[in-house]
Structure formats: C-alpha cells, structure tokens
Amino acid sequence: MLWDADALNLLAINPDKRHNRVITPHPGEAARLLGSSVAEIESDRLHCAQRLVQRYGGVAVLKGAGTVVAAHPDALGIIDVGNAGMASGGMGDVLSGIIGALLGQKTVAV
Secondary structure, eight states, rough: OOOOHHHHHHHHSOOOTTTOOEEEEOOOHHHHHSSOHHHHHHHHHHHHHHHHHHHHHEEEESSSSTEEEEEEEEEEEEOOOOGGGSSSHHHHHHHHHHHHHHHHHHHHHH
8 A cells, every 4th residue: 555645644643554555755744754853854864764664664765865765674775866857746646656556566565
C-alpha cells in the first residue's frame, strides 16, 4: 500500500507498523511523522529515513535533493540524479503513480 500526502497526516496521528507499505514523505511530512523539525530531517536524511522505516515499517522514500530510499535500517539508497524541475508541483504525484503502478503489477517487493 502506498501512503503519500494527506494519508501521511493520518499515519502521523495513528502510527502503526506494517511491512507492506511504501511511504513517500517530503521533509515537512517526514518531520511531522517523526515529531521533529525540517532542519533535523535535512541535517541527517539517511538516519531519518531509517527512523521512518523503524517506526512505520515497509519502505520509506524520503523525497528531496538526494532522495533516500530505505527498506530497512541497513538497506539504504540515495538517488542523486534529477534536476530542479523535479521540485515542482505535481512531481510527487507522478512518483506516487509510478510506485503505485509497479506495486499493482507486483514488480516491486515490499
């Protein structure tokens, strides 16, 4: 199951841990999920992605410059390609659509 945007607000209020979830927060949403500040998220993105997985389970895709993908505390990846155009409205929706399509095809192991 993919959790993005307002669904992450619900998750922050009612946290539970599930192995079959993908969450895709930007730094502001990650701060809300972890009860920290955006500055804390940005200062240690790898550790924060690990904390997201520890708290909520599944896979965390911490969006931003140097998107961090964490599947469990020891499985981390950094996506350092892209351009400034990716930081525009609607790009997160495109990412969610791609992830959702892959999940629907069962081509992504969660």
